[in-house]
Amino acid sequence: MALELQEVTKTYGSGAAEVPALRGVSLQIRSNEYVAIMGPSGSGKSTMMNIIGCLDVPTTGRYVLDGEDVSDLSESRLARIRNEKIGFVFQTFNLLPRADIFHNVELPLIYAGMRPGKRRSLAREALERVGLGDRLRARPNQLSGGERQRVAIARALVSQPSILLADEPTGNLDTVTGGEIMSLLDRLFEQGHTVVLVTHEAEIARHAHRIVRLRDGLIESDERQSEPKRGLA
Amino acid sequence: MRIVQQMIESVRRAGAAIVANKLRGGLTTLGIVIGVVAVDTTMTAVNGLANNFARSVAVLGSDVLYVSRMPWVFQGTFFTFRNRPPLTVDEAEELERRVESAVAVNPTAHTFKDIKFRSTVLENMDIVGTTDRHMLVSSAVPELGRFLTAPEVRYRKFVCVIGSDIRDRLFEDIDPINKTIKIGRFSYRVIGVMEKQGGAGMIGGPNFDAMIYIPIHTMIKAYGGERRDFDIAVRARSQQALEDLRYQVIGEMRKIRRLSPAEEDNFTINQMDTLVGMFNNVMGVVLLIGMLITGIALFVGGVGVMNIMFVSVTERTREIGIRKALGAQRSTILVQYLCESAAICLFGGLLGLLIALGVTELIDRLLLPASISPPIVAIAIVVSIGVGVVAGLIPAVRAARLNPIEALRYE
Numbered sequence: 213m214a215l216e217l218q219e220v221t222k223t224y225g226s227g228a229a230e231v232p233a234l235r236g237v238s239l240q241i242r243s244n245e246y247v248a249i250m251g252p253s254g255s256g257k258s259t260m261m262n263i264i265g266c267l268d269v270p271t272t273g274r275y276v277l278d279g280e281d282v283s284d285l286s287e288s289r290l291a292r293i294r295n296e297k298i299g300f301v302f303q304t305f306n307l308l309p310r311a312d313i314f315h316n317v318e319l320p321l322i323y324a325g326m327r328p329g330k331r332r333s334l335a336r337e338a339l340e341r342v343g344l345g346d347r348l349r350a351r352p353n354q355l356s357g358g359e360r361q362r363v364a365i366a367r368a369l370v371s372q373p374s375i376l377l378a379d380e381p382t383g384n385l386d387t388v389t390g391g392e393i394m395s396l397l398d399r400l401f402e403q404g405h406t407v408v409l410v411t412h413e414a415e416i417a418r419h420a421h422r423i424v425r426l427r428d429g430l431i432e433s434d435e436r437q438s439e440p441k442r443g444l445a
Numbered sequence: 446m447r448i449v450q451q452m453i454e455s456v457r458r459a460g461a462a463i464v465a466n467k468l469r470g471g472l473t474t475l476g477i478v479i480g481v482v483a484v485d486t487t488m489t490a491v492n493g494l495a496n497n498f499a500r501s502v503a504v505l506g507s508d509v510l511y512v513s514r515m516p517w518v519f520q521g522t523f524f525t526f527r528n529r530p531p532l533t534v535d536e537a538e539e540l541e542r543r544v545e546s547a548v549a550v551n552p553t554a555h556t557f558k559d560i561k562f563r564s565t566v567l568e569n570m571d572i573v574g575t576t577d578r579h580m581l582v583s584s585a586v587p588e589l590g591r592f593l594t595a596p597e598v599r600y601r602k603f604v605c606v607i608g609s610d611i612r613d614r615l616f617e618d619i620d621p622i623n624k625t626i627k628i629g630r631f632s633y634r635v636i637g638v639m640e641k642q643g644g645a646g647m648i649g650g651p652n653f654d655a656m657i658y659i660p661i662h663t664m665i666k667a668y669g670g671e672r673r674d675f676d677i678a679v680r681a682r683s684q685q686a687l688e689d690l691r692y693q694v695i696g697e698m699r700k701i702r703r704l705s706p707a708e709e710d711n712f713t714i715n716q717m718d719t720l721v722g723m724f725n726n727v728m729g730v731v732l733l734i735g736m737l738i739t740g741i742a743l744f745v746g747g748v749g750v751m752n753i754m755f756v757s758v759t760e761r762t763r764e765i766g767i768r769k770a771l772g773a774q775r776s777t778i779l780v781q782y783l784c785e786s787a788a789i790c791l792f793g794g795l796l797g798l799l800i801a802l803g804v805t806e807l808i809d810r811l812l813l814p815a816s817i818s819p820p821i822v823a824i825a826i827v828v829s830i831g832v833g834v835v836a837g838l839i840p841a842v843r844a845a846r847l848n849p850i851e852a853l854r855y856e
């Protein structure tokens with residue numbers, strides 16, 4: 213089991229301003245699954261992804277990642293777990309604008325305390341895997357949206373995390389570029405990665421093996437897809 | 446290992462951030478620049494003055510007592526000293542006979558006269574009446590010719606020995622030896638030039654290089670001597686013997702002046718210690734002013750840097766969120782921003798050091814010998830880094846404490 217949510221709730225604010233974003237969610241995701249999370253706006257998708265990604269902790273309930281209960285860890289431990297086990301891909305790419313893409317990809321390894329020689333070769337390798345091996349010194353603003361998202365994916369997988377988390381990875385891209393990004397995620401899944409992605413679009417969700425639908429902070433449905441879509445859209 | 450890696454990364458990022466905000470960083474560091482210039486210049490000035498003073502002390506001798514009517518540094522009012530009888534040559538000679546443990550006893554008196562060589566006139570110069578024993582109580586030696594001899598003093602010869610400034614101003618390139626100059630209405634033959642001494646002129650002390658030495662009896666004969674105020678220099682065999690000598694001199698002077706036990710001394714024993722005390726006071730004031738300017742400048746600079754760091758943290762909130770999502774620890778972010786702040790200040794400090802080098806060069810040329818020593822460079826570096834760390838602390842803590850989700854959502 214890669215991860216398990218047990219009756220997880222998340223409430224923002226307190227007293228009269230209390231907002232229940234998650235109201236008791238239980239979910240198991242095995243290693244090398246390809247899961248899409250769908251649901252209307254405000255249904256709690258990002259909140260759940262934040263908890264899965266150890267950026268936040270549940271208000272109640274348990275979250276077990278790789279067999280370790282991480283529902284109640286210190287900030288420092290959570291940072292360590294994010295560094296080692298989670299690879300994030302964001303809708304808005306979230307690259308460091310002032311640094312070149314090589315440094316962007318290298319960064320998680322720097323935080324892991326890896327020696328320069330080793331981390332440089334890993335960073336180069338990751339960028340080669342996403343087809344940007346010849347643009348190492350480019351800055352994010354010199355790249356197209358699709359290329360930026362590929363850098364983000366390279367950065368997410370450079371530390372060989374247990375799970376790749378993608379919150380609307382194609383949200384800021386056109387259909388063609390979005391399709392390219394999806395085929396890249398498909399390939400990473402086929403190479404053995406666990407992929408969890410959030411999306412609004414049914415077309416994108418069709419790449420996954422399993423679709424979890426949220427509504428008002430609860431899981432509405434959890435279905436397998438027998439024939440996931442492959443390749444370009 | 447991990448922390449070292451992260452620090453290297455932080456310093457690299459800090460450098461990049463400074464380059465990205467040259468102007469803003471440059472302006473904010475102005476306070477740091479001024480602070481470092483102030484601290485370096487103060488230290489340099491104090492060093493220079495101290496060296497200069499040490500040379501004067503060497504000239505006057507730290508093993509010499511001066512019996513005078515007035516103390517060099519007043520305690521109490523002038524009136525308590527005004528009615529004291531002046532010291533006389535007779536008293537000096539009497540003292541010399543009585544104090545056998547002294548190396549030498551030498552009376553001097555000062556008068557101020559215009560001096561003239563050909564058409565050049567120097568007004569109101571310090572004329573020192575002294576004896577051949579001057580050579581025994583002072584470390585100064587003639588660089589040209591010789592000093593006064595005992596017969597010249599005894600037989601009231603019209604000869605003089607001039608200080609190096611006088612030579613420069615009166616003779617320029619001409620060889621002064623055996624030339625005749627006028628001191629007041631009388632003509633003197635120049636027999637020697639003293640070597641340059643530098644001295645306490647800077648802090649209002651005597652400038653030995655602008656003095657002219659003539660035999661003391663010539664002075665009395667030419668310019669009168671009845672009410673002239675003499676100083677009597679008494680040199681001890683060693684610095685250790687100085688205190689004993691002091692009591693002995695006080696005792697003998699009281700006997701010479703027939704003071705009853707109830708009467709207070711009507712003369713003063715001056716020694717280098719008094720000047721050292723005065724010098725330390727002057728230095729204290731210089732240091733205080735320097736430190737005040739430094740403190741204010743560094744404070745203003747520090748506040749500026751703190752402000753720029755707050756701006757920087759706010760501007761890069763999202764970046765901090767990204768770093769945290771990728772696994773940066775609080776301490777990593779903290780160190781990153783402290784390094785950045787320190788680097789900005791260090792940049793200012795190095796700039797200040799450069800300016801201080803220029804200022805020191807100027808002081809060296811115009812006022813007194815001065816140079817920037819390695820400790821001063823070290824102070825500049827340590828102070829600027831220190832201000833950077835202190836000024837960056839609160840912004841850095843704020844950055845480190847940012848909630849990653851909120852930081853990532855920041856527009």
Ligand SMILES: Nc1ncnc2c1ncn2[C@@H]1O[C@H](COP(=O)(O)OP(=O)(O)OP(=O)(O)O)[C@@H](O)[C@H]1O
Nearest residue numbers: 224225231232233252253254255256257258259260
């Ligand atoms: N920091 C917060 N403080 C208060 N309320 C919050 C906070 N973050 C989320 N919420 C609320 O929690 C609920 C779920 O938000 P969430 O961002 O998880 O929705 P989502 O499914 O990701 O929506 P979208 O599709 O628009 O991204 C919403 O009602 C939102 O307003």
Ligand SMILES: [Mg+2]
Nearest residue numbers: 257258259379
């Ligand atoms: Mg969302």
